[in-house]
Amino acid sequence: AEAYPKVKRNSDFKVLDPADLAYFHSILSNDEILNSQAPEELASFNQDWMKKYRGQSNLILLPKSTDKVSKIMKYCNDKKLAVVPQGGNTDLVGASVPVFDEIVLSLRNMNKVRDFDPVSGTFKCDAGVIMRDAHQFLHDHDHIFPLDLPSRNNCQVGGVVSTNAGGLNFLRYGSLHGNVLGLEVVLPNGEVISNIDALRKDNTGYDLKQLFIGAEGTIGVITGVSIVAAAKPKALNAVFFGIEDFDTVQKLFVKAKSELSEVLSAFEFMDRGSIECTIEYLKDLPFPLENQHNFYVLIETSGSNKRHDDEKLTAFLKSTIDSKLISEGMMAKDKADYDRLWTWRKSVPTACNSYGGMYKYDMSLKLKDLYSVSAAVTERLNAAGLIGDAPKPVVKSCGYGHVGDGNIHLNIAVREFTKQIENLLEPFVYEYIASKKGSISAEHGIGFHKRGKLHYTRSDIEIRFMKDIKRHYDPNGIMNPYKYI
Ligand code: 2HG
Ligand code: ZN
Structure with a gap:
């Protein structure tokens, strides 16, 4: 696994002690807490899907209700304990795993469908419902979930909303910014902000839920989602x-x-x-x-x-x-x-990941430029003599994705991670994208991988706005730290 370079643990964050554990035990039942007595289980929450990032959290909380999430957040905020909200942990940018000893707040135990209205197609569920189960439920009711991903068997609805994933049918059903009707979110201070009963149309002021779609758990924990399901195609x-x-x-x-x-x-x-x-x-x-x-x-x-x-x-x-x-x-x-x-x-994606590791980029570009980034990267790897049969470190460069959305995934399948490959790829890829006015994250997010890289796509004033929002909602900076901004 790749170490976490160039970051130090923020010493403002408290180190967990027995009194904290005692508090969590007082509000949660035994099956809602995992700690160092279960090292193997802990590992699965600390390690990402690509096996590239690994944190050292000793405490995983798996609350079963919004009320419990709220109590956890209030306590963590008061004590300055850092928290990483986690869904199915299928993300591709190191967003959903801790960097150091942050507490993992898993939504896994909040897995109930709350309501479905077959007339409007409004579907409401807990954040921890697995996408496959949402699809199955809606399928049985002659509808479909408006989003599908290769990771559907593991990813969770809340995580998908939190990362604003795009998926395979974006071209038809559009973005979560349009499909999500309302959210229930626990703020870092424990307050619950909810418009889960929102209507299809509602122009009463700022559309606050949009802030949490794609925020990657940096300003709150999504606990409930209301979304428009489409009629099932026959x-x-x-x-x-x-x-x-x-x-x-x-x-x-x-x-x-x-x-x-x-x-x-x-x-x-x-x-x-x-x-x-x-x-x-x-x-x-x-x-x-x-x-x-x-x-x-x-x-x-x-x-x-x-x-x-x-x-x-x-x-x-x-x-x-x-x-x-x-x-x-x-x-x-x-x-x-x-x-x-x-x-x-x-x-x-799984095929590219089967050789040892991969460097992964997820980019938006004008359609006419979409493949050019892949061609430019392949040329660089070729020129450096790094790509080919073993012992060359790079197996293949794989470009694929969603033409309809102007989104290319570039996976550099490698036998091993080396500094030489990394230096050849970065910052070249990001500079290339910036020169074409593209986006360095089309649908996978920022996470740890792209921390500090927003400026390739966003202006200074946009980044300042984001920082203002972050500071406002999360003044102690305890939510999913060391990533995003
Ligand atoms: C896909 O389109 C997903 O298959 C994953 O967004 C892409 O792993 C990837 O880079
Ligand atoms: Zn994709």
Whole structure:
């Protein structure tokens, strides 16, 4: 695991003592507390999914109610005990694990659906509901959760809102800034601010919930979420294309928007490196196309009438072949095929992470520039002779992501982390993004990885505003410290 460089523990924060433990035991039951008697369990809360960051927390609190979260926060604020709120701990920027001995406040035990209104589609749940369970609940009620991620089996609704994750169907259902109707949040001083009963439209002043969407637990703990669920599509289909250059990927996107229009629900791309890693990783799963290409595109349609959608998709496939935009294409024949095509996309992050480690960037750029950052990085790695078969440290550079959202994920799969690779990548990547007026975090957040890097995307005055807000809500700075700002 990567050590935490260049930070020192803030000595203003109190070190946990027996009196603190006694207090937590007085308000929580035994199954709501984990401490150093359970070292293995502690480790899973301290270590991130990529195994890149590891904290040293000796205390994990897993309260079962908002009231208990409130008592915990008030106490921690009074005593200046630092706290890291944690959902499913699937984040990719070291945001959800402690850096030193911060208390981990896990939402895992707050896992109940609170309410569902099938007429408006309003779904309310505790923050700790696993996304898969939210999907299942809504599926059983003829709806879907408006967001899906490769980590759906582990990530939690509150964590997803807290990091403002984007996911695979953003193109259709849009941002959490639009889908979240209301939040229940415990502030650092223990006060509960709630507009969980909010209405679809409400223009009575500042929209305060927006502050907590994407705040990564730096100004409060999200304990409840109200969100608009969409009607469950009755028809789903997918096509997989092989394409030779990124210009053509863009042309295909324009064509898909125009010809598939209201049924288009995802437009994802992967480059050669991404698919090479995934082919190695998925071993026995037959690849859907006959040949290898420079780019692959997965297009999903979802709508209410299978015949109508399939007709549209078939016509689209035919016209792309006729116009010679694509080299090869394959349309799913049934649900199993559809799932398999998605497996090729959803497995890319795990495949890239299977060699030892990865350097990971998540960026927004104008569509015309989207792939250029990946090309520039690959060229640098090549020029330095760092990429190739062992013993070279870099296995492959993998660029993939969400064309529809102008979001590329760049994963540099490595055999080991080295300073040489890191120095080649950073600050180059960030400077490149800044020069193109892009964003250094499209949907994964800031966390520990991108601390102190907001200025590549945000202006001084914006950062000052953020700092003012942070200081106002969290004057002691106890919420998820050493990250973000
Ligand atoms: C995805 O789009 C997720 O698959 C994860 O945002 C991307 O691991 C990544 O870099
Ligand atoms: Zn993504």
